[in-house]
Amino acid sequence: MPQSGASKLGPCPKVVPNPEWYFPQMIDKRMFDDLNERIADALRNTPAADLEKNLRALFASWADRLDLVAREDFDVQRKLLERAQLKLAELEKRVAELELRAPGARAK
Numbered sequence: 001m002p003q004s005g006a007s008k009l010g011p012c013p014k015v016v017p018n019p020e021w022y023f024p025q026m027i028d029k030r031m032f033d034d035l036n037e038r039i040a041d042a043l044r045n046t047p048a049a050d051l052e053k054n055l056r057a058l059f060a061s062w063a064d065r066l067d068l069v070a071r072e073d074f075d076v077q078r079k080l081l082e083r084a085q086l087k088l089a090e091l092e093k094r095v096a097e098l099e100l101r102a103p104g105a106r107a108k
Helices: 005-009 029-043 049-065 071-101
Strands: none
């Protein structure tokens, strides 16, 4: 009787996996643009305009299901979040200073 592939491998190693194995880097929008350009080149001289339209819709729905965003949109949102966090820290500091200066300020 042949052995299964799992029993031939032996015990699993006890290592901490690299987080990049689980969370690959963000998909670059250029990859989709390049794929789209290649498909358009292949279909340019064929009567497959409907196929191109259907493929575009397929890729768009695939991207929506995976909740993918363009890298540019992600970078803009990250910068906005960083600015908001800095502003929040400044305002918290200002409120703390005002509370200390106010007469009858409460002790924390």
